[in-house]
Amino acid sequence: MSKENYSIAAIAKQIRAIDFKLIKDVLISQLVIDSRSVIDPGHSLFFALPAERDGHQFIDAAYQEGIRSFVISDTHFIHNHADANFLLVADVKTALQELALLNRKIHQLPVIAISGSNGKTIVKEWLFQLLATDYNIVRSPKSFNSQIGVPLAVWQIRDEHTLGIFEAGISRPDEMPRLAAIIQPTIGILTNIGEAHAEGFNSPQEKLLEKLKLFTNTDVFIYAPEYLQGLAEENLPGQRRFSWSMDRKADLRILFVEPIDGKSYIKAIYQDAEIECLIPFTDKASIENAIICWATLLAMGYTAEQADLKLEKLTLVRMRLELKNGINQSSVIDDSYSADISSLAIALDFLNQQNQHDKKTLILSDLLETGKSTDALYAEIAALITQKDVQRLIGIGTEIMEHADLFNVEKQFFQSTEDFIKDFSNLTFNNESILVKGARRFGFERISKLLTQKIHDTVLEVNLNALVSNLKFYKSQLKPGVKIMAMVKAFSYGSGSFEIANVLQFHKVDYLAVAYTDEGIALRKSGITLPIMVMSPEPAAFEAIVKYKLEPELYNLEILKGFIAFLQSDKPAYPVHLKIDTGMHRLGFDEADIEEMLQLIDANDSIKIQSVFSHLAGSDDEKHDLFTRAQIAWFKTVAGKVTDTLGYQPIRHISNTSGITRHPDAQLDMVRLGIGLYGFDSAQEQARTLQTVAVLKTTVTQVKHIKPHDSIGYSRRGVMPEGGEIATVKIGYADGYSRMFGNGVGHMLINGKRVPTIGSICMDMCMLDITGMDVKNGDEVIVFDESLSISELAAQINTIPYEILTNISQRVKRVYFYE
Structure with a gap:
């Protein structure tokens, strides 16, 4: 018996289903654990695995994708969907393993x-x-x-x-x-x-x-x-x-x-x-x-x-997708070094995560050495492209060209990469997401280069897998039912805008928060549908807030009254968020204003209080725990009064990143996850539970030999009494590398070795002492990564990681990696 002949009835026997509902005995070829990653729904079996979120919650989503066979462990779901098969087992993960074990034995x-x-x-x-x-x-x-x-x-x-x-x-x-x-x-x-x-x-x-x-x-x-x-x-x-x-x-x-x-x-x-x-x-x-x-x-x-x-013929293995800014307001996902059906499905899922453009284009080479007949292979690819909602295909290679009739999308074909490049000026790419995926021998890096905006040699690499890993860690620390609001203000702490928000949306956070209205508008225009809280709404932006379905934070009587006055009473109640000052003393309703606030929200049905929240001032430090507990207690009191006034309970949230693990009693209904997403949490520094998300890189522009007692840089602050070698690198204070790092305070990595700055930091460049090293023009320089951490840089100039990360200039190009 081959795998292609596994019927749902045979599978029910192999995984020792306790109970089952078999409507139709279909053949199963695909095992699915994620309702968003479906290739062939008619022959797929969905496993409702326990995870941060119970897989049973996504049965309906998988059903909507066309799946009609499910393995479950919750008896409440066995009679869902009259036309679907359900296999009830004691443990879904064990059932998945048993099925794989059978396939291996055969x-x-x-x-x-x-x-x-x-x-x-x-x-x-x-x-x-x-x-x-x-x-x-x-x-x-x-x-x-x-x-x-x-x-x-x-x-x-x-x-x-x-x-x-x-x-x-x-x-x-x-x-x-x-x-x-x-x-x-x-x-x-x-x-x-x-x-x-x-x-x-x-x-x-x-x-x-x-x-x-x-x-x-x-x-x-x-x-x-x-x-x-x-x-x-x-x-x-x-x-x-x-x-x-x-x-x-x-x-x-x-x-x-x-x-x-x-x-x-x-x-x-x-x-x-x-x-x-x-x-x-x-x-x-x-x-x-x-x-x-x-x-x-x-x-x-x-x-x-x-x-x-x-x-001798080994070639570089790149296990990650690169998301870059493309020409003509497009986005380019570069996967130009590998091509097989499994990685194509993964890349198409990532293409759908980044949904800032309505149009999705796939540039695909022949897939080689798959072990399948070309007819079966390209029929499967055609079905996958349709299922993943790709609107345009550019095929390169003789095999995919011969199967052009299988693809029911906008399509063009070229025999070779060289033919595509020759005709590039006649092709139109504009305001679309483009996935470039090719077998290595096709040299698709040349196509990616044509489609990508020129990147300054100083680049911030953002590891989206690390971001997701950090998100999963914090999800694992939450009590059942607690929601997550992810902070994406300040350009997602310098890491990006819609690129980060799309990943968070894909991984099902409950809310996003931005500082200003224009940040929220940019996310809406990039396809973000999650609820978005605006933390600093201005009266002049009320119209845009409502137009783009953003939710304002209301933090004093003046802005509360102003927003109520702006709203039309004949419209449905508009969602807003009330901020209470419990001791941070930045924004929020003061204790003296609580009663009038309660009267206003009771008397006006034009607003719906979506959440009531506050901000912990010292959740990361044990010495402030008494103060933190007082904040939590006062917040609960005020939130209770809001609930009593409204007759319903809004979402309550006060816990920030450090508070999630240090003060689990403050998780309440939702937590706000900020800098922890990006790998920083003073409450977790010793546990090594978080991954580094951002790596800042630059390159060597020139290497110079310096004579004894010569000076380097402005004001002649850098001096080499015994002479030596310096490297000029392409990063300066206009890129966000502070002048405070000058004169040996800061260090960078070249070829794995730490080297100090020498002289003052310039606007666009700075100099490093590389005496005794073998360094040449074009060598890569690491400004910070997991070994030379942002936390270490922050300590060098007596600041905090937030400032280091958010100071990185917008002219520093962001490249996003996804494995």
């Missing part, structure tokens, strides 16, 4: 399994590159390696596949045996063991032992002794072991690594003979990952010569 092919703390996805993708000419490979999409991701990856195995490559990740004890049972690896690879996901374990060795459970029954286990935490070789898994090492005896013993013209020449001892390879990378992580791949090829029986030829 397909007895060799499987490579990869685990470790770092490098899993790169090693997987490089092994795919190295082995694709010899095998028909199925592999984990992107970095699907969790208790849910692994089953979805293994479900992809089909009869035509001859090799599987899957990665497995864990975050706590006792997770790996289940993944090992699903993957059933024949070859096991342990990559670098670092600190990632260490918080779930008592010790590094406990984490290592848990990861090794993946390889218990492998035919061969590939590893580096350096990462074994002192574990004896006889206690290692695998019937056969293959080791590699940079500094000790091993099956593949690395002698040296030598950089040559942007590549790395590596010599090693293997089977008592010297062997060599050349890889097109020079950074430490890539060298290690390439050596792991080298060891794997040798362990699989390839000769040293065969392995060398393959390794």
Whole structure:
């Protein structure tokens, strides 16, 4: 039995459904866990998984997408939708894993399994590159390696596949045996063991032992002794072991690594003979990952010569989409280095997240080495394009051109990338979202360059996956039913506008908040439909507020009376938010004004009090906890009076980012999540629970040799008594890099090494002391990232991370990444 023949009735038996309602015995080919990510609804099975939000809440949304088969664990849903199949199970995640396990047992092919703390996805993708000419490979999409991701990856195995490559990740004890049972690896690879996901374990060795459970029954286990935490070789898994090492005896013993013209020449001892390879990378992580791949090829029986030829052809793996500003008010999503059906679906989902443009265009190359017939492949792509509501297709390649009749959208086709570029001046791109997705050999980076606005060498990279991870962390800290208002004021703390808001909307926050009306208008024009609170509404903006369905914060009697007077009484009650001053003493109704406020809201039915809220002044600091508790108590008292006056209870919120975890009793009905989204929360600094969202980069413009006692920069403040070398880099105070960082106060990273500023910070550039380093024009310079953090920069000039982030100039281009 092949996977294509799995009927819903057979699945009900395999997952041991407690109860079921079968209306129609359909064949299932797609497993869906997200109602927003549907490819073939007629043959899809939706799993209502528990998460931050119960998957049962999205059954109706999945039904609207056309899905008619569901796996559930809540008996209340089994009789929903008269024409749909429902399978009731004790645990939905276990049911998903059982179904994947069945598919693995049916397909007895060799499987490579990869685990470790770092490098899993790169090693997987490089092994795919190295082995694709010899095998028909199925592999984990992107970095699907969790208790849910692994089953979805293994479900992809089909009869035509001859090799599987899957990665497995864990975050706590006792997770790996289940993944090992699903993957059933024949070859096991342990990559670098670092600190990632260490918080779930008592010790590094406990984490290592848990990861090794993946390889218990492998035919061969590939590893580096350096990462074994002192574990004896006889206690290692695998019937056969293959080791590699940079500094000790091993099956593949690395002698040296030598950089040559942007590549790395590596010599090693293997089977008592010297062997060599050349890889097109020079950074430490890539060298290690390439050596792991080298060891794997040798362990699989390839000769040293065969392995060398393959390794030299390795190409860069980009696992993330880039969102950039395009020409003619367009947005460009650059995924120009990979093309397969799974990543196409992911990229189209991201295209739909960024819904600031009505028109969506896909530029797509031939998809190569998919293992499917071209007729079946392009029929599936055509259905996917229709389902994802793409209005325009530009196909490049002979295969997609031959299947042009399958696509019922606005379409154009070109035989090659060169033909597209030649005709580019005759093509029109205007006010649309454009997804550029091509197999590497088509060189679509050239197309992306044509479509993208020229980017200043100083760039703020915003990691949208990190933003989502931080959002999920705070969701996990909330009590059931508590809503989230996400703060996107001040250009989302310098990180972006609609780009951030669209992601937050996609991940179902409940409210957005902006400072001023024009910020809210910009979001509405970019397709944001979430409720938006305006925190500083001006009377002159009342008309625009109502026109764009924004919700004003009313914070004193004057603005309350003014907005009531503006509204027409014959219209439905308009949603507003009342702010109470409980001690912040910035904005809000004072205690003396509460009674008159209550009288006004009681006497006027032209407004609806959507929420009543206040602001904690010192929620992040233990020394202010007594004051914070007093604020919370007074706020609850006033909110109670508002409820008594209205006869209904508005949403109550007082907790900010730090308050969410430090004062859980203040979560009430909603919390306001601000700087924590972007990776900063003084209440979480020691826990390492948040990810860095923004990385600021620039480049070296010129390298100069300075003579002894020469001065550098304005007012001759930089002096090199012994001479040396400096690098001028393309960032200055007009970009948001404060003059206070001058004269050695600030540091940047070049080639992984910290270097100090020297001399004064100029408007558009500054200078770094690079004496003794090998630096050249065009080298990348890191202003801040996860290792040189914004918090550290803030401490250097005695300010706070908010100021560092929000000061980054609008002329610094933002590039958004999504994995």
